[in-house]
Amino acid sequence: MECKTPNDWINIHFFSLSSIDGLRMNEFVEIGRRIKRALDGNISYRKAVLLLFIVLVILYYIGPSTVNRLLGRTPVQDLEAGALCVQTKLAKFSTLINQYNAHKTFQLEENKDEYGVELPPDWIHYVGNGYHGLSVSDDGLMHIKAKRTLSIAVNFKPLVHVYLEEGSEVSSGQVTDYTEGKVTTVQCHSWEESPENPVTVTSTVFAHRELHGVLVQEIKVYNPGEKAAQLSLEKLGIYQWDDATSKTKVIEHGEGGATYTIVTGQVSGDRNHVTGQLSGEKSRYLVSIVSKRMESNIEVAPRMTTSIRVLTGIVYEEITEESDLEVMKEQLEAKAINEVKKAVSMTFQVLVDLHTKSWQSLWSSGFGISWSYADGAINGNRINATIYYVLSQTQTLLHSDISNSKRSELLSYLSYTEGCYSGVRTLDAKNLWTDLDTQAKMLNVAHYWLLTLEKIGCHNLLRAGADGLVQAMLLSMAGLKFSNQHLELNVHPNELHRDLMVRRVNYGNGTHININIHVMEDNKAAIFVSLDKQNRDYYGCDAGCLDPPVKLGVQTVKFPVKLTDPLTAILYITADHEHMNDLKHAIHVKEVAEAPAHEQHVLELHRSGNRMGGLPLIFWLCMAALIVIFHLFLFKIVINEYCSGPDKYRISYTVRFGR
Numbered sequence: 001m002e003c004k005t006p007n008d009w010i011n012i013h014f015f016s017l018s019s020i021d022g023l024r025m026n027e028f029v030e031i032g033r034r035i036k037r038a039l040d041g042n043i044s045y046r047k048a049v050l051l052l053f054i055v056l057v058i059l060y061y062i063g064p065s066t067v068n069r070l071l072g073r074t075p076v077q078d079l080e081a082g083a084l085c086v087q088t089k090l091a092k093f094s095t096l097i098n099q100y101n102a103h104k105t106f107q108l109e110e111n112k113d114e115y116g117v118e119l120p121p122d123w124i125h126y127v128g129n130g131y132h133g134l135s136v137s138d139d140g141l142m143h144i145k146a147k148r149t150l151s152i153a154v155n156f157k158p159l160v161h162v163y164l165e166e167g168s169e170v171s172s173g174q175v176t177d178y179t180e181g182k183v184t185t186v187q188c189h190s191w192e193e194s195p196e197n198p199v200t201v202t203s204t205v206f207a208h209r210e211l212h213g214v215l216v217q218e219i220k221v222y223n224p225g226e227k228a229a230q231l232s233l234e235k236l237g238i239y240q241w242d243d244a245t246s247k248t249k250v251i252e253h254g255e256g257g258a259t260y261t262i263v264t265g266q267v268s269g270d271r272n273h274v275t276g277q278l279s280g281e282k283s284r285y286l287v288s289i290v291s292k293r294m295e296s297n298i299e300v301a302p303r304m305t306t307s308i309r310v311l312t313g314i315v316y317e318e319i320t321e322e323s324d325l326e327v328m329k330e331q332l333e334a335k336a337i338n339e340v341k342k343a344v345s346m347t348f349q350v351l352v353d354l355h356t357k358s359w360q361s362l363w364s365s366g367f368g369i370s371w372s373y374a375d376g377a378i379n380g381n382r383i384n385a386t387i388y389y390v391l392s393q394t395q396t397l398l399h400s401d402i403s404n405s406k407r408s409e410l411l412s413y414l415s416y417t418e419g420c421y422s423g424v425r426t427l428d429a430k431n432l433w434t435d436l437d438t439q440a441k442m443l444n445v446a447h448y449w450l451l452t453l454e455k456i457g458c459h460n461l462l463r464a465g466a467d468g469l470v471q472a473m474l475l476s477m478a479g480l481k482f483s484n485q486h487l488e489l490n491v492h493p494n495e496l497h498r499d500l501m502v503r504r505v506n507y508g509n510g511t512h513i514n515i516n517i518h519v520m521e522d523n524k525a526a527i528f529v530s531l532d533k534q535n536r537d538y539y540g541c542d543a544g545c546l547d548p549p550v551k552l553g554v555q556t557v558k559f560p561v562k563l564t565d566p567l568t569a570i571l572y573i574t575a576d577h578e579h580m581n582d583l584k585h586a587i588h589v590k591e592v593a594e595a596p597a598h599e600q601h602v603l604e605l606h607r608s609g610n611r612m613g614g615l616p617l618i619f620w621l622c623m624a625a626l627i628v629i630f631h632l633f634l635f636k637i638v639i640n641e642y643c644s645g646p647d648k649y650r651i652s653y654t655v656r657f658g659r
Helices: 022-039 045-070 081-098 325-344 348-362 380-391 404-415 439-455 459-463 466-478 577-586 600-608 617-644
Strands: 102-107 126-128 132-135 142-144 152-154 161-164 169-177 182-190 199-207 214-223 229-234 245-253 256-270 282-292 297-300 304-318 366-369 480-483 486-489 500-506 512-519 525-531 538-542 550-552 557-560 562-565 571-574 591-594
Touching: 081 102, 081 169, 081 182, 081 199, 126 182, 132 199, 142 282, 142 304, 152 256, 152 282, 161 182, 161 199, 199 229, 214 229, 214 297, 214 325, 214 348, 245 325, 256 325, 282 325, 297 304, 304 325, 348 466, 366 380, 366 466, 380 439, 380 466, 404 459, 404 466, 439 459, 439 466, 459 466, 466 480, 466 500, 486 577, 525 538, 525 550, 525 571, 538 557, 538 577, 550 557, 571 577
Parallel strands: 126 199
Antiparallel strands: 102 169, 126 132, 132 142, 142 152, 161 229, 169 182, 182 199, 199 214, 214 304, 229 297, 245 256, 256 282, 282 304, 366 500, 480 486, 486 571, 500 512, 512 525, 525 557, 538 550, 538 571, 562 591
């Protein structure tokens, strides 16, 4: 092959065209000519550097996915039918998860992510109503209340598990919905008869919020195939509970008589339980559980759905020296049966709606904070999960069937908020935000939350049940405190480098206050306050209360964040105009000034995870390398021009073809 190009040209060699027919040879020749025209001529060093930069950016953004595919890491979209089935069924929870109102675990054969990379342990899937609780898993045991948390295990497994009799590969996923207090488990069984149409088993479990002694499980089995599916049902029930006794009883209800198993036995626990270990003074409880007996197998017709609803009743009472165990046993068994009868006396939809409405009323108040990428930062997903777990340890007393006098007493506790919350802001207390991946760790977190709120001024709110607990948690996270006829926000201005929101703080008389803190464009924080309704006059003032009180209403009112000497609260709210006028004479500040702007690197640390801005560190390293290379090229050009005259050196590209 004859070469007609100068020896110092850069040659781009293509594969030999001699083995290709004339038509394809002409096509490749034409493509080569186009590339030659594009590369022929002069390309300056600046253009070369710019081209290199563009290539690096493209590789940075498309490289990871390409590498994952080259290494055989298959995305979820390319997985087998069972895994795709689970993904499709869990898609309806995407909005909840994205809003941090739920969390999920998507398991294929192991706990791995969408590319097959092993993930760290996830948070547990748990249901509880303050009277009993359960970790929704194969090993989940019922738990009852100790002093503060549902920490005493009862050796009884109430959940029903469904298996495809003919053998199958199972893909599963779980979602805990905080807003409705439910755990949904989806299993897709891929079987040999119809591997492209897996049988779907969806199980929803919740500890009923209003019927405190009832645990509900609804199972829906869908068979999309052309052949009937045979499935087996398994419920272990008593698990290593040696002194438990059991008997059967037919309970009549709207659907006719159903056979239930009544299990009664003793359990023991520690009055000062913290970590799950028994120590110190132990207490004994007599527990009675009523659980529906299940058939051992079911058949689901082709393209049909079968529903199974399992109700479990549980009651318990502490054993004292005066207790007559035989009489107590009869009474508890009757109460447990009555709990189930109350549940079956209403339609299933009404039963579900009562539970859902109760949980949603608790979440009408809430706390939000902007996402932070700083190491160790507490974000919205962990905050909502922790609130859910702690609320699961406390009963909703106001939503129970109670007397009018008891309801009035609870409302008085909910209205008496004096002194709550007077400690260090719980958002900054690291031991309240530890791991939640096991039931023992979760109960430990819940215990410390309840202990902290009880001992630092919020004991009256806790007496009101879950409705008071959620208010106490909001006050403690935001740094709010009710003190002598007013509500004050005790946060140092330096800590307001993240946007946060407190929704519907109960002032004590039916009025709810919304407080938002935003970091503005000038890097200074500002406070925005509004009421959910205007049933009476409310007033607010900023730090020091030197300015006249500002009337609050449903329209948002803006307050600047001020720094005082000595340090005081940055916001005061009250319904007493005279009290607010008096505050400026009682606070005694020497100096009041608008709080300084936050430093940019502090804000960027939370917004992007590094002090240099939103782009990753590798981007800035590449930029620095490109700048250095560019200056080296520029230095070379200057030297060449100085030594060789005015001619500019260019890089020429010529395409060489073989014939």
